[in-house]
Amino acid sequence: MxxxxxxxxxxxxxxxxxxxxxxxxxxxxxxxxxxxxxxxxxxxxxxxxxxxxxxxxxxxxxxxxxxxxxxxxxxxxxxxxxxxxxxxxxxxxxxxxxxxxxxxxxxxxxxxxxxxxxxxxxxxxxEIEEADFYVGSYSIGDRTRAFLKVQDGCDYKCTYCTIPLARGISRSDELQNVLKNAKEISEQGIKEIVLTGVNIGDYGKGEFGNKKHEHTFLELVQSLDQVEGIERLRISSIEPNLLKNETIEFVAKSRTFVPHFHIPLQSGSNEILKLMKRRYLREVYTERVDKIREVMPDACIGVDVIVGFPGETDEHFLETYHFLNDLDISYLHVFTYSERDNTEAAEMEGIVPANVRAKRSKMLRGLSVKKRRAFYESQIGTNRTVLFEADNKEGYIHGFTENYVRVKTPWNPALANTLQEINLTKIDEDGSVRIEFAP
Structure with missing residues (x-):
């Protein structure tokens, strides 16, 4: 040996x-x-x-x-x-x-x-054209949650993005194989599965550039909801134009899907969205958020946004800032635009100076802290289920509620990878909700 x-x-x-x-x-x-x-x-x-x-x-x-x-x-x-x-x-x-x-x-x-x-x-x-076959994957044993890949590649032509060059065309796993992998994960005692891919809302396109959808994303979600032994399913990131009302309504009443969506916006200015070649305008984004709030008032909604894209003036940025400030969302992932070789955006005029990009990024990160705090405060007094992770971080064990509120309690290894019913009581200095279990 x-x-x-x-x-x-x-x-x-x-x-x-x-x-x-x-x-x-x-x-x-x-x-x-x-x-x-x-x-x-x-x-x-x-x-x-x-x-x-x-x-x-x-x-x-x-x-x-x-x-x-x-x-x-x-x-x-x-x-x-x-x-x-x-x-x-x-x-x-x-x-x-x-x-x-x-x-x-x-x-x-x-x-x-x-x-x-x-x-x-x-x-x-x-040559990236040769990346036309699909390899299914999932993570296991690395953490409490498992990441289950359902789709790879992307057919979108966003002007800032290299992912189509790095991963090839959009293609998906067969539904039966996804269900088989989900079952294998559940048999390992893992409580939560996060669905992942490059553009998972495009799920259903077959191999070899077959553009016909064998199944829809909604059918995938409906089928996974019936797999025995899975406590929680979470949709990672999904494009606003591909997140349909039927999916939102299904998640609201499903057995295992949790009320948490992460929806890339990238800009709150329609002018910039067009320069980015995104496939929606901000009005569509507002509709999605409103629909989620209508059927899942306590849902957590995360947003990706890029600052400093070529041509983004102060006015465009403030349009984004105010749009996000007024939107009923829970947190932001802020990306500072960086030029990537072989992308359209790298050739565009109106380059935003690095110090301006940094300042805009800082403003939106500040807004994210405010949004997350407001969302957590709205959850105080509610009863939730938390899935605890396995790490001892400075004497505390952490976990997330179904609607993605970060919770901590003094370290107790018996809690790792368990689901616990809790009442959210108070927010700690580090921004997470601290709870105490009765001895």
Missing amino acids: ENRKKVAFYTLGCKLNFSETSTIARSFQDEGFDRVDFEEVADMYVINTCSVTENADKQFKQVVRKAMKLNDKAFVAAIGCYAQLKPEELANVDGVDLVLGATEKFKITDYINDLSKNDFGEVHSC
Whole structure:
């Protein structure tokens, strides 16, 4: 047993990446590797990259340095979106031995021979048109919730986004396979599944660019709601134009789907939305929020927004700020626009200076704190169910209610991965709701 090789993984970016890392890790375990934490000495380090922000590029180099510090003889492989978009750039990072693109990453164990270091990073990447097949994934054993991938790729042409270049066309898992994976997850005793993909509302398109939808997103949601053993299902991020009223109404009365939606807006200015080539105007967004509030008054609604897009004037930004301020939402994820190669936006005029982008970002982050606080205050006095996570953070165990209120209580390992009925009483200094269980 002493000869078993150790492999460690590091994931940058989104929930979809986490689900894929977990699946790839299981393929290593099938090949006789032992998985260890990234903080441990391993024979091989696999870094699943992201290309959405500039920071992700910088983070990659830091993660490689960290791996090399732990074991300078370890074999380092880069996979994921950044590896597809800029393989040569990653291959030139000191310490990197192997770079695999979008189609190759799931076959990573085929590319490994003796784990001896290469003089130069070896690249195996495809033309993105070749990424036309679907590989199902889910994360398990990494955390209390499981991320279940149902869809990959995107057919949208948003002018700021590299994801179609990194992940290819929109394609989906077969419904039976999603249900099989959900059942496997539930059998592991995991209480919550988060549905993930690049554009999950587009669920149903088959492989090989088949544009016909075999099933709709609503049918997926209805079928998953009937899987035995799952306590909670959560929809991660869904485009406003694809979140239909029927889905909202179904979630409101479903057995397992929780009242939490994360809906990208990107800008509250119709002019900027058109420049971004988004497929809706702000009026559609307002309709979605109003519909959710009508049938689920206590739902949590999260919003993605980009600041500093080319052509965004002070007036456009204030339009976004006031639009969000007036909207009955619960929190924001704020992204500062960064130029990405091979995107339309990178060629646009009206570049917003970096200091202005930073200032706008700070204003919206402040608004997010205010919105989250107001949402949490609206929940004080209500009875909720919290799913506790397994980490001891400074003497506390944390969890989330079904409508995504963050809760903490003094550390008690018996609570990990359990659902507890609670009454939300008071908000702590750190912004979470603190509760005490009777001894």
